[in-house]
Every structure is written in structure tokens, then in C-alpha cells.
Amino acid sequence: MKFVSDDFLQEASESMESLGDKGISRRAFMKFCTGMAALLALPASFAPKIAEAIRGKKPYLVWLEFQDCAGDTEALLRTTAPAVGDIVLDVFAVEYHETIMAASGKQAEKSLMDIVKNNKGNYFVVVEGSIPLKDDGIYCCIGGRTAVDIAREVCGNAIATIAVGTCATYGGIPAALPNPTGAVGVKEAVPNATVINLPGCPVNAENITATVVHYLTFGTLPNTDKLGRPYFAFGKRIHDNCERRAHFDAGQFARQWGDEGHRQGWCLYEMGCKGPETFHNCPTVKYNAGTSWPVQAGHGCIGCSEPHFWDTMSPFYRRLPKVPGVSIESTADKVGAGLAAATAAGLVIHGIGRAISPKKEE
Amino acid sequence: MATKIIHGKMQRLRVYAWEFPVRLTHWFNAFSILFLSITGYYIGDPFMHAYSSKQWIMGWMRLIHFIVAYVFLMSVIIRMYWAFMGNQFASWRECFPVSTEKRKEFMDALKFYFFIRKEPPYVIGHAALASFTYFLVFVVFIFEIVSGFALYSVSHPPSIVWTLLGGWLLNIMHLPTIRLYHHFVMYVILAFVPLHIYATWYMDPHEKNGLVSSMFSGFKFVPEKEIEEAEQ
Known part of the structure; x- marks a missing residue:
């Protein structure tokens, strides 16, 4: 049985030319395209379409980091052979990424604003890290601007925003109680932006790639659940x-x-x-x-x-959460067993009380 | 319906208090609680360990838990239906001590249990305190059913059935929190069980009305003068 057509092989060869010789073999590229089809739960026959889509367009991408640890960046950059990360970076024109870009300071900020101005509605944003809203968002500023201010402008003018990692999607660790900075995810900070959520700590880089490949192939973002997460990655327990x-x-x-x-x-x-x-x-x-x-x-x-x-989800090494409002040593079982024991003790005391109290006359 | 019998010094009448659906659901609830508590506790804290992968302990525990959960749901539905269709002793109106008379009965029962009053309030069906307690117990039952289906829903593809039965709870509570409450409320029910059995065991010889056997036969033996009082 033949899983890929000759057309696909032809497409793949042409795609390789456009990607140039970056140390990615033709075989690796084919594996990448069929792998992406599988990840998106598409039949193998979609692999040529994916190859075509990747070859055809080269969307701009800016990568914003706010209250984060760069762990999602690490997850993307540290992918090993067959260089999925390289393919992704070649698929995009990455115009702004604080961790990996050469430019810095005002020069770097200018390149971000150039993208927003010159390619309005024609670029992707990846956001890593949560956005603080408390006290007008002063707890995270880049180049004198607050994270929420930057996010409103950059995400609001993009094709779509991919929130990666649990911080950018739901606030994550900065939003953990008592959430001193009022950290929230992108969708909450910029409600009018088109946001797709890819939580995880860190995000799985393959899911970022698949989301973008889906957009390039079909022109739409993948279907999401009520938490804004694509079903292909978050539909199963x-x-x-x-x-x-x-x-x-x-x-x-x-x-x-x-x-x-x-x-x-x-x-x-x-x-x-x-x-x-x-x-x-x-x-x-x-x-x-x-x-x-x-x-x-x-x-x-x-x-x-x-x-x-x-x-x-904490404590991470216990089956059940701590009982809220009770000392940290107590778990549900201790409290519950105590409740049942107290009831039994109360009944014994009641029985004794009745036994020693004066009998009524019939 | 009422047959006169002579008991000691007092004339007592045999009254059909608990109709068949009331007794049936009572025992279905009792056995459901027993099975659900054992299997549910195992699911929360697997105290038995398999040493061969041919065993299927968690599998059986979950299967029994889910089947009995459906039995329990049906039992609760039948009893709630009967609260609208059954006799006056099974009615939902019994649950709420709103009238002056019922409020007095409620307080008298409390006083009796706290040794302040020597005589319990004599009633044919439920005392006001008991019926209000059973109302709270049913609220707890319904919480266990809804939270149980919320937990059960996550291992199924999204569907309107699971959403209606309990999946909606996921919109307002996190999954681990639901798991905690579902587990904890079991202890609330287990605390009610000895309270219920003790009160019955204690009241039966006190009231001399055949309270324990009434949940098997449906009949209570009530002094004639109390029926006359009740009818006034």
C-alpha cells in the first residue's frame, strides 16, 4: 500500500528547494509533513497539501515574552533531529523574538513596531508569559511600555495570537494564589484579539507547529474547546x-x-x-x-x-487536594473520619445520658 | 385501613404509613450507600493491590460504582416522584417545618434529643426534625449524583447528556475540587448513617409504635387518641 503519492514526492522536492539546504533531508521534510497530518488527525493524503502550504507562504511572526521563564522558547529551540524547530523557523519570517534576536534596545522595539504598522492584519503573534493587570500593569514593562499596552497593540492587529504555555493562556504560575501582580492570560487581557490557547508547562512545540500548519493549509484556526484549546491537542484525557x-x-x-x-x-x-x-x-x-x-x-x-x-492540582504527590480553610496537615480523609468519629462519640454520650436520666412513668 | 388492637393500657391503631415505593427506595438507598462508599473509597485510595495484570480490581470497583450509581439515581428519582404522588406521610410538604405547629414539633424533638424534654413529639409519619433532616440528606444525595456525573463525564466524549447530568458543574468548579467534595461528602453521609440508626433504635422502644418494623411492613401502631388529635 502506498501512503504518499508521486505528486507528494514532487511537491516535497520543490519545497526542499525553497527551504534551501539547511541540513534538513528530504526524508525529514516528508516525515514532518506526514507527521503534522497525523497530529492534526488528517489522512495521509493531506501531506502534499501541507507541503504545498509550507512552500507557498512565509507569514511574519513576532514572539512576545512577558511574565515568563522562556521555557516555551526553550521547548521550541531545543527540539532535536529531525529539526522540527528548524523547519518551523524556516516556515516563518521571525521578525521579533527577544531571546534569539540579534537586535536589542530601541532598535529591537522599532522592528516590532514596523511589523505592526507595515503588516497590519498579516502576521502571527506568539505570546509567552502572563500579563499583569494590577496597578495599571506596571509589574511588567518593556521599553517603558506595560505588557498589557504592548499586547493590545500587537495582538489586536494580528491575524491570530497563539498563547503558548500555561502563563500566557490562563495566567499560570504568576497567577497562582495570591496572584500579587494580577496576572492573567492573553485572552483575558486583550478580549477582542483572536487567541488560540496552547497551555502546557512548557508548551509542546509540535502543537505550535501543527496549529500554524493548520492555518497555512486551510486558512482557518483549528476548532477549540470552551477553554480555547484546539481539540487535536487537548480533546482527549x-x-x-x-x-x-x-x-x-x-x-x-x-x-x-x-x-x-x-x-x-x-x-x-x-x-x-x-x-x-x-x-x-x-x-x-x-x-x-x-x-x-x-x-x-x-x-x-x-x-x-x-x-x-x-x-x-497541588499537592502534586497526593490524590486529593488540601481541604481549604483547614490546617495544611489535614486532608479530606482525616477531616471526614473525624466527623464520623465525632458523630459516633456523640451518640455514645447521648445513650449514656439517657440511661442515667430518670425514667418516665408509663 | 386502621385495625384496632389492644396494646398494654393504650388502644392503638394499625396505620399504613409507609407505602411500597417509600420502603423500596429506602432500602435501595441504604444498600447503594453501602456499595458506593466501599467502591468509592477504593477509587479514591486503592487499598487493595493486584500483583498480576490478570486481575482487574480497579476495573471491577469502578464498574460496580457506576452501575450502583445508576441504581441510586433511579431510587432517588422514584422517591422524589413519590413525594408528589404518595400519601401525606411521603409528601414533600413534610420536609419544611413552616407552620406554627410544625415549628413547635421541630423544637420539641430537638429538646427531646438534648434531654430538655422528656417526651418526644408523637406523630404518625415523620417528626418535623426528622423530615427536615431527610430533606438535607436528599440535598447531599443530589450533590453526590451531580458531582459524580461531572467526574464521570470527563471520560466520555462531550455530549449533552453528560452536560445535563453533571458536566455543567465543571463550568463553576475545577475537576480536583469536585473530586475532593465528592469524596468528602461521602463522610457526611456516613456520619448520618449511625445517627439515623441510633435514633431509630432509640425511638422504637420509646414510642412503642413498631418504628423499626414499619420500614419493612409499612405499618405503624399509633395510640387512638393521637389519631383523634391529628384529625382535628
Whole structure:
């Protein structure tokens, strides 16, 4: 059976020419196009269309960083062979990226404003990091302008904004309680912008690429859920696609780090794995060019792609959250068992009380 | 309906208080709580461990939990339906002690339990305190059902059925928070169980009306003069 047509091979060859010789083999490029089709849940016959789309256009892209750790940048730049990151960077004309650009200071800011002015409605924005709104947003300023001011102008004039990482999508770690800077995600800071959310800590670079490839191929952004996340990447629960799921159903659990169950690769549910609460394509796409992902490496999921995961998914190594308003040592089981014990004790006391109180006359 | 019998010094009448759906749902609820608590606790904290992948402990626990959850849902629906269709003792009106008489009954029952009053208020069906407590218990039941379906909905493709049954809760609460409350409220129900059994065990010889057997037979034995009072 033939998965790709001769036309596709022809397209791929032409695409290679346009990409130039960047150390990416023709085979790697074909793998990339078919891989992207698979990631977007498209049939292999779409691979030629993807090759064509990548060859044809070269959209401008600016990458903004606000309250972030550059972890999403790292995730993109550190992708290894077959150089998916290189392909992405070649697909785009990256005009502004603080971490990797050569320009700095006023020169750099000018290049950003040039894009916004000269290519209005014709460029993509990737935003990494949350945007503080408290006290007029003064907690994050670049070149004397607040993050929210920059985001309004740059995101408001773009084709679309791709919010990458949990900070840019839902506020992430800067927004964790008590959220001192009033940090929010891009959609909340700039409600009129077209935003697609790719949470994760860090974002999976393959999902950024797939989102852009989808736009280049079909001219639209992929369908999203109510949290603004594309279904192709966030439509399925980690627990349901987990490679250790059979151990969960069997009842085989790691109970301590390094115990027999942990060494056997059993389910990490009892170690606080948040796979049952988290929607992401980690089990299928994995990280670092398909090398591994947390559960494969023997560590439970911490739910990093869910809104407010730092507050709602912690403690990361316990099954249930802490009981709000009660001392940190208390968990639901202790409080619940205490409640039941108090009831039983109350009843015993009541029974004794009745037994010793004077009998009524019939 | 009422048969005169002689009991001790007092004339008592045999009254059909609890109709069949009331008794049926009572026992379905009781056994559902037992099975749901055991399997639910296991799901939250797997205390038994499989040592062969041929075992399917979590699988069975979840299967039983979900099947019994449907049984429990049906039982609660039938009982709520009967609150509108059944006799006066099964009515939803019993739940709310709003009239002066009911409020007095409510306070008298409280006083009785706190040793302030020697006599419990004698009633044919539920005492006002008991029926209000059962109302709260049903609120707790409904929370467990809704939160349970909210948790259950995430392992299914999005559908209007799951959204209506409980998925809507995900819009106002985070998944781990729902899991915590669903787990914690189990203890609230488990605290109610001994309270309920103790009160019944304690009241049965006190009232001498066959309270325990009434949940099997449906009949209570009520002093004639109290029925006359109730009818006035």
C-alpha cells in the first residue's frame, strides 16, 4: 500500500528547494509533513497539501515574552533531529523574538513596531508569559511600555495570537494564589484579539507547529474547546490514552518512589498523578521529538496544561487536594473520619445520658 | 385501613404509613450507600493491590460504582416522584417545618434529643426534625449524583447528556475540587448513617409504635387518641 503519492514526492522536492539546504533531508521534510497530518488527525493524503502550504507562504511572526521563564522558547529551540524547530523557523519570517534576536534596545522595539504598522492584519503573534493587570500593569514593562499596552497593540492587529504555555493562556504560575501582580492570560487581557490557547508547562512545540500548519493549509484556526484549546491537542484525557492505564484497571499501583511497583512501571495514581484530571496529547505526541513524557519517565502528571493548575492540582504527590480553610496537615480523609468519629462519640454520650436520666412513668 | 388492637393500657391503631415505593427506595438507598462508599473509597485510595495484570480490581470497583450509581439515581428519582404522588406521610410538604405547629414539633424533638424534654413529639409519619433532616440528606444525595456525573463525564466524549447530568458543574468548579467534595461528602453521609440508626433504635422502644418494623411492613401502631388529635 502506498501512503504518499508521486505528486507528494514532487511537491516535497520543490519545497526542499525553497527551504534551501539547511541540513534538513528530504526524508525529514516528508516525515514532518506526514507527521503534522497525523497530529492534526488528517489522512495521509493531506501531506502534499501541507507541503504545498509550507512552500507557498512565509507569514511574519513576532514572539512576545512577558511574565515568563522562556521555557516555551526553550521547548521550541531545543527540539532535536529531525529539526522540527528548524523547519518551523524556516516556515516563518521571525521578525521579533527577544531571546534569539540579534537586535536589542530601541532598535529591537522599532522592528516590532514596523511589523505592526507595515503588516497590519498579516502576521502571527506568539505570546509567552502572563500579563499583569494590577496597578495599571506596571509589574511588567518593556521599553517603558506595560505588557498589557504592548499586547493590545500587537495582538489586536494580528491575524491570530497563539498563547503558548500555561502563563500566557490562563495566567499560570504568576497567577497562582495570591496572584500579587494580577496576572492573567492573553485572552483575558486583550478580549477582542483572536487567541488560540496552547497551555502546557512548557508548551509542546509540535502543537505550535501543527496549529500554524493548520492555518497555512486551510486558512482557518483549528476548532477549540470552551477553554480555547484546539481539540487535536487537548480533546482527549491523558488518563484515557496513558500507556500505564492497564495497570490502573488491574489495580497495580506504585505506592512509594522506588518501590517494586514503581520499578515495574505500574500506575502512578496513588503517587498523585493528575492524568485523570488533565486533557493533553502528551501520551501520544510526547516531548523532545517523541522521546518521552513525564509518566513514561516514572513521574505522575501534574496537570500543567489545566487552568490554575498550581492551586487546584497541588499537592502534586497526593490524590486529593488540601481541604481549604483547614490546617495544611489535614486532608479530606482525616477531616471526614473525624466527623464520623465525632458523630459516633456523640451518640455514645447521648445513650449514656439517657440511661442515667430518670425514667418516665408509663 | 386502621385495625384496632389492644396494646398494654393504650388502644392503638394499625396505620399504613409507609407505602411500597417509600420502603423500596429506602432500602435501595441504604444498600447503594453501602456499595458506593466501599467502591468509592477504593477509587479514591486503592487499598487493595493486584500483583498480576490478570486481575482487574480497579476495573471491577469502578464498574460496580457506576452501575450502583445508576441504581441510586433511579431510587432517588422514584422517591422524589413519590413525594408528589404518595400519601401525606411521603409528601414533600413534610420536609419544611413552616407552620406554627410544625415549628413547635421541630423544637420539641430537638429538646427531646438534648434531654430538655422528656417526651418526644408523637406523630404518625415523620417528626418535623426528622423530615427536615431527610430533606438535607436528599440535598447531599443530589450533590453526590451531580458531582459524580461531572467526574464521570470527563471520560466520555462531550455530549449533552453528560452536560445535563453533571458536566455543567465543571463550568463553576475545577475537576480536583469536585473530586475532593465528592469524596468528602461521602463522610457526611456516613456520619448520618449511625445517627439515623441510633435514633431509630432509640425511638422504637420509646414510642412503642413498631418504628423499626414499619420500614419493612409499612405499618405503624399509633395510640387512638393521637389519631383523634391529628384529625382535628
